Amino acid sequence: MIKVNGINKRYLKKDGRGNRVEINALKDVDYDLSAEGIYAIVGESGSGKSTLAKVLTGVEVCDSGDLFWNDTRMVSASFFNDKEIRRNVHLVLQNSKDALNPKMSIYDCIAEPIRNLCKLDKSTEYQRVESLIKMVELDEKVLIKRAHELSGGELKRVNIARAIATNPQLIVFDEATSGLDVIVKKKILDLLKRIQEKNACRMLFITHDIEVALYMSKDIAVMQKGKIVERVQNVSCLSDFRVAYSKLLIDAMPVFGMSVTQVESATYKSVG
């Protein structure tokens, strides 16, 4: 369904001394997903995973490389503005509070993609928003509130409701559970699993926590410093991951950790 080949993306950033430094966020990256299901890309901050998510959804334009949508080659720059694409591809941002207009009611926030991309009359629109709110397990009373009145978990649910509003075929989540408590985190992840099953869509989880990836998906790609170092498409057990870096990420999971002394002897490069 969506495929990228040889993607390169560079950013200019200011380094410690105020000099402009070029950062290679993505180096020759290939990624694709087609069948329905849940996918995951894992990596630390700075690995380029968020950039890849933005390129896949058209939010960022890559410097070089090809992008294919349903086997048709797309021009990266106009990919984003295509209404068909916008209806079918959504990106849920990390900060769920900031992703909502502080002056808009929750109803209007959720209805926005519907109004832009579908032609529904007022009452159908209302029914749709109502059903979306129910699907994310929130009370209707939340519709007249504003973003600052909701808790972290509720904000996440509103963002999810907005994401599924036009019933997109692909939803990319950038750190879906950041800032959430453990109990709410599990609830949100379980909710997303249910939604994916019900809507039969594709979900791609971008995360720094391999535990979340393992919980949600059987197709996990590991990124390090702008490259995909490994991708296991049918994870059955942890030893499916062979690359040293992947193993390092797995070891960092508390329950499965090696003993303290074993970890201490592994050298850890500074990301800097």
Added chain:
Amino acid sequence: MIGKIKSFEAYMGGIIAVMAVLVMLFGPAVSPNDPMEIHFASEALGPSHEFPLGVDNLGRCELSRILHGARYTIGVAVIALTITIFIAVLYGFVSGYFGGGVDLLMTGLCDIAMAFPPLVIIFSLIGIFDVCLGTLLFSVVIASWPWNAKIIRSQVLIQKNRDYIMAARICGTSHLKIITKHIFPNVLNTIIVMYFTGVSGMILMISGFSYLGIGFDHDLPEWGVMLCEAKAYIYTRPELLLIPGACIFLTSIAFNLIGESLRDGSK
């Protein structure tokens, strides 16, 4: 936003500003005398029943002049400010939202416009067009718009970079809708604050020009003009200076206080 105003200064400012606006609207209706009428015999008299604040150097009723003058001072300030802010909003939005070369060009123009001191502008325009209301309005607007435009532009830039704008783009919202439905409501607070503090500055600018004799015509009962005329009588009739001076001062401060507490309340 209104609910958060709790400070004493805000209430004081509010009361005075309301009084000033009432005077502006209804002053002439309640003034005891014609502000332009000269009463020869009562030149030397202080406050009396017929002339509650006495008469000025030409024998005109001081109170009536104050009451009529509010319209000129405050009214013109508000009109000038409205035009200024309208231009500033258009300019700031286009410049801030579209960025790039357009922004560079527009900001450059702003900087050039800011380089001219208001006095220079008004003197040059008077040279061409003479002292009149039009010249005054024009100069005041030209002198003020760049500052406001830059403030609006920076607010637009702040909002433009926030996540909810990107989320709106992801939802397929067009640029026009983003400007009107997303950015504008979030910049409105700044615009409102700008209005109130702007009125304050405008009043001072306009009456300042009038004091110098380059604003309103000499006969008009505008407060700055009254100050100008009272200059010569500073030792003999100091109240002629103090009364209009106090009016200008209080009104200006009142609006400024409201503006500042709105700004603090919206934080």
Added chain:
Amino acid sequence: MEVNRVDKKIMEVKQLSVKMKDERFLIKNLNFNLYKGGVTAIIGLSGCGKSLTCKSILGLLDKNCFVSKGEIIYKQKNLMAISNKEMSKIRGNDIGIIMQNPMTAFDPLTKIGRQMSETLMAHNKKMNKKQAIRVSIEMIRKMKVENPEAVVNSYPFSLSGGMLQRIMIALTILLEPELIIADEITTAIDASSRKMVLNELHKMKRNGISLLYITHSFDEVVHIADYVLVMKEGVIVERGDVDDVMTRPKHVYTKALIDSKLIGQDF
């Protein structure tokens, strides 16, 4: 139970209650002890009062809340009763603190090496600048960071959160406090760095430093703590040795926290 573990009691919290200005309870009747070389964890979701407990101990409550009742006995003194000056001497020297966001804990305008050496020299009057830098470099090298000389010469924003947090921990340890309070120190950093941070805390434990560890994740409690207090809405709902509580949780809330673990042992 509590008595079995490590010997000396270093801090006793008795009946601690914290209220908001409007008389609402934030923490109610907290009782617990901290022992030398032991790690006590407080676990709970946001808003349960765990961070507030730390702030009360350190005298860092903000002006909207106050301690309405209770004592915190440390070194035979009641921390609630001593002066601010005395408290600030204890903070940093006897009781160290590591906060949630390492990015903001460092001065963004000063290089890492200088911040570290200044802190070291302030604590240890006999150390000179060269020695301090050398110790800093060694400390960074011990954390398995490549090229510590470069790190020492960088500004905080060019380092990752995980690295900064580890530097913060190492620095806090070097100040040789008796007790360290760590408030959700892994929340703002990557999962991969979490383990490294916990390992540093292990080393600390081996050196006999006591730790009060605040978290919302049972994974970390299991990894590092001996004793755990489960807090909900300002009250301790369950307490005990970590193994007991993990295998035989009694309160429904504790069970919910344990069940929120995503991947069980059987993966």
